[in-house]
Amino acid sequence: MPKAVPEGKTDDRMRAFAERVFASETKDDDVRDEISMFDVADDCPILNQELAQHMVEDDDVEKRKKYLSRTHPMLEDKPTYLEVPHFQRVSITGDYAAGVTMDDFELACKGLYRALAIREKYMKLAFQRFPITPSQYLCKIEGEQWKPENQVLPVFTPLPKPGEDPFCTKDFPPNLGYIPRMKDGVIYVYKDAASADKHQPLNHPGPDLATFIDDMNFLIALIAQGPTKTYTHRRLKFLMSKFNVHEMLNEMEEMKELKKNPHRDFYNCRKVDTHIHAAACMNQKHLLRFIKNSYRVDADRVVHVLKGKEVTLKELFASLNLHPYDLTVDSLDVHAGRQTFQRFDKFNAKYNPVGASELRDLYMKTENHISGEYFATIIKEVASDLEDARYQYAEPRLSIYGCNPNEWTKLAGWFNKHRVYSPQLKWMIQVPRIYDIFRARNFVPHFGKMLENIFLPVFQATIDPNSNPELSVFLKHRTPDKRSETIPSSRITPDPLDSQLHVGGAALQFTTLIFYWVQVTGFDSVDDESKHSGHMFSTKSPKPEEWDIVKSPSYSYWIYYMYANIARLNQLRKERGMNTFQFRPHCGEAGAVTHLLACFMTADNISHGLNLKKSPVLQYLYYLAQVPIAMSPLSNNSLFLEYNKNPLPEFHKKGLVVSLSTDDPMQFHYTREPLMEEYAIAAQVFKLSTCDMCEIARNSVLQSGLSAEEKNHFLGANYMKDGPEGNDIRKTNVAQIRMAYRYESLCYELNLIREGAMAE
């Protein structure tokens, strides 16, 4: 059970303040580049004034002395571990309250502490991750003893035993007979119909809307609070300078570690493309080649229905006045160019090859006249390229729109029919936030119905897997890795670390059949964030079943209801011993800073996160809680932010957990290896060292939905531990010095918060 969160005085005054903040922010559309109320200017006069004051009249000499007399936190908390080579450490002695007054310091620390506790609570509720180190510090502040069993973790289905038939549907657990039913936008599970009618749900804890809104209002107030803004701004600046000094002093030592590390380099350490849309996972040249090939083979095949009449591929192209022979990447026109910059609306049109939605339907959809065969084949070709590259994995997103309850069954049917399987792919479900379009066309009566369409089928398949075997297999599916039977020994021998795979402790030879699981590992929420809804999420907001206007609800509203359903779903699945799902929305690509706040409360990890630049408080919180961020600077470069202005290198230096991802290779990339292209460009433009690149690759594996067995295999047995203990340099090629630096820096920051938060 989650720890109790410290009670804050979220009274009406705070709520009113939050509303004012919120209202002001939804308006600042055209002043987006100016300093917002969450930001601090580098030459902020108030800050300078405070600093001057601080220098003249020391605010509370007594307090300061008390802090100073204590043992230096750095030394007190210095972890004991082995095998970190000697390196030069940056330590600050003397006053460490970061140049703010003691009162401000304590105020900021108390606020930050509470914010972290809020995140921990919501992560635990949904079986999402909250790292051990901050959790331990929170315990210390609360005067509790941290225990390993405190930790709540997502459940990734373990690998099946050898010999088990992966396509057998007999092992589905029996029907529990529960009744899932939606109430106020959230699906509850009831023992039977009678309890459902009386709304007496089973004891699956989930978030409480009123508390959630209180917590959210608290955080909104926090990120706009002067002293906290100043404090976090200064800490982040310090982290940046500290890393620069660390790098200057230890760069060669880190490199020495890597040079001494046999057989492992950036090319053969594992990397996961943590954010990629299935519909754009091939590059433009690949799509072009595929279209040309399909025409060579299938010209006379009926592939489409045009105005009620079945047409062949030849006729379809003729109707578009096109011959695939003449097609080029220029006429295909799926690549984002300068025209798409700051124009997300134009960008979406790029999904239509040659501007023809017919071709999008034919080649990039799961549902069409050929049952999505082409799309499946393209994805399998991409997977095959990844298998050849051998050290690259990807997490493609498939869409569930929530327009119809059959969507899941159809998608699962497509998936199973075409066996869209690869050990290199882990699947995610993306839900586009396009309620307004569906409502306008009267496809759904209200927002609640969309939520129901998205989640009810999954609840049902969880309660009675046999009622929907297609979907059950899709959600938790295993397939034998056919490669394993044919891998020539020449491909295995070079890498002893790879030649065996531990399954439940026992080593499995490559010569036996290896089973991989493929399954849906999480949910994503996608759409153009720069669109403002104008709505503010509060206790007064209409319930989803009452939301029947054509306007879309706000981002935070969407996020809350997705999270609330995922949390309850995970409780149910955990109870059944099934895998859970992570919530990994797009967040902070554009739009209001409050998006990042909603996801700080609800998301296991996010994609993009650019707008963390605009709020030092949130940026510092994402750092303290080590929330992973899948960044796509090439995508941003075509849509929202020029490449060399991307905050990735800055975030990485400060210690935020960033990974690199491609987003849409079809639109952004040129080469046959989009993920390598993404890494290569980042390395070149941001001047990343090998250690930086391997650290980012390691982050990507940690962030991903790969199973515990795979992470164990790719990162080392202790990958769950923080700091150098958790790093196996032989597998990750990340220097232990770097790991120690990151760990010690995080402990130092958390310790400051502990000191500040525990002051009377």
Added chain:
Amino acid sequence: MPKAVPEGKTDDRMRAFAERVFASETKDDDVRDEISMFDVADDCPILNQELAQHMVEDDDVEKRKKYLSRTHPMLEDKPTYLEVPHFQRVSITGDYAAGVTMDDFELACKGLYRALAIREKYMKLAFQRFPITPSQYLCKIEGEQWKPENQVLPVFTPLPKPGEDPFCTKDFPPNLGYIPRMKDGVIYVYKDAASADKHQPLNHPGPDLATFIDDMNFLIALIAQGPTKTYTHRRLKFLMSKFNVHEMLNEMEEMKELKKNPHRDFYNCRKVDTHIHAAACMNQKHLLRFIKNSYRVDADRVVHVLKGKEVTLKELFASLNLHPYDLTVDSLDVHAGRQTFQRFDKFNAKYNPVGASELRDLYMKTENHISGEYFATIIKEVASDLEDARYQYAEPRLSIYGCNPNEWTKLAGWFNKHRVYSPQLKWMIQVPRIYDIFRARNFVPHFGKMLENIFLPVFQATIDPNSNPELSVFLKHRTPDKRSETIPSSRITPDPLDSQLHVGGAALQFTTLIFYWVQVTGFDSVDDESKHSGHMFSTKSPKPEEWDIVKSPSYSYWIYYMYANIARLNQLRKERGMNTFQFRPHCGEAGAVTHLLACFMTADNISHGLNLKKSPVLQYLYYLAQVPIAMSPLSNNSLFLEYNKNPLPEFHKKGLVVSLSTDDPMQFHYTREPLMEEYAIAAQVFKLSTCDMCEIARNSVLQSGLSAEEKNHFLGANYMKDGPEGNDIRKTNVAQIRMAYRYESLCYELNLIREGAMAE
């Protein structure tokens, strides 16, 4: 014969001034980032003052009126051609003297005219290229009629007739019996020994040192001349703004042309890697794989002599305390990192794998215990990758040091023995400027001997090819393209433009054997340009045979003597009907601006050219003369200039002829396709459009040493013509609108010069 160059008053006063300029420049080592005396600040007070004056009191109303009364040059000179779609043109009406006073305008134009005439003279002398359009304008200024036969062109050996035996040495022309002999650093050809003793050389025109120095001094004075600096600075700014407007207005129209262009896109238009060093032409991963493979196959082969004792590959690695199995790209350590930035000295050490020069000798040298077998194999693997990529070509550089007269024969022997042949490769000879090292070790008695070692063997093989068949074959070598016999029809049919190759007008089917020529096409001069020699090249400089001090002569001195020998060599080869060589030095990567001046006079085209940023006069001259520049922004990013500060996009916009090249894939690139990586990163960071990229690719083919037949095949039959007439969009994928824009802009600028230069 070259046109007479207008006589300038290069009197002693000007020479003294040039010396002062030069002296001041060799000193400005530590103020390199400041505005040098060749540059103009954007907010130059004098410029503003002049402008203000110009606005208040119109300097010479009468003159200005006279100009204005003429027909607008834009309209007068508007070329007539076909097939350029309608587009929006930027034209400036009214006053066009670019806001400078009429006197300044005329002064600048006269100077620029003379500078262009100087380049034309030296290009013609050496059978290098000077484009038609500026040549026509120079004729107009001189009141002459331009005739096509005025044009002097390099000679690229034509393709042999089908059936001809490419390895036959019988077709070498007979011995002419001439005597080549060096005098004052330049090799002259004499009818016989008697004429040689009397120094009565055959009538091969070559540059005259005194005139060359006069011309150089004139140019030095010109690039430091206030009015010319201001004028060219303003013209370049105008060209930049004009392109931006053009782009804004016509980007979509250009794209429309490309979309309508069937079957051709950026991926299948030809690109040449115009600057790549053979010793680093593989990427780091490729080299690593090769080393590991060589160990698997050849562990017990004797490959090296260590302290007088023959050792096997196994023993060699043991002596280095290494096992190839453990080797990684990190321990290989050939990649340039942050450590190499501004440290060319460190960069050169990166050529040694694992820091061991033994491995460099074994894997990256043509002369070693295994006769350079590994190096040849690696190059052939790179070539095979290019053949697979099909649309990419490269011009690798091999070294001739000038330390020993046998170098040529040895290099040719290596080349022929291993048949280092590929239709994708055109060879260049690079001469490192390391006289000081050889002299210090007493390998050569004086600088003249180095020049003799570099050039005399080539003169000899030209006069009597049979005296050195190895070298003769290397300099002009043909091999049948074996691919042609095996290309499956499936690979041919998609591209009708490729399915036949015109040889002397007759179409050759792919089914017959096609002969490609491979040959040395040019010379490069290489070294760290940021090293200052401190020496100034003047008529008082010692002659090469007298240059016996340990210090190296200056860059300009090196360049002049290489040029002078190449010019005379080309005269001789032209007379014999043999191919000529182009001079394509590294220039303007770092160091003094005068390097760019020396190459403006002598080089067909250059590599790098970064420092054109520092001199508006030279930049404008490189534009007017359309001197191709092979740029390598990824290389610069690791050595001299951060990626996003690279002037490539600016040069490209202004209309300078730039191409993209990799320089050293081993040190800079990450992916399997270095040239594509170079293009992809440039496209992403500089936001190049498809039309930009295809224009750069077209430039690279034009700049390269590919034969006329190949250029014809890759760019279209009229590729020698300027403007849209010379462009075959079906092959180049460059919009005709772009071609028209470039052509009209160049004519406009040249016309201004004509107007200014012809004023009384």
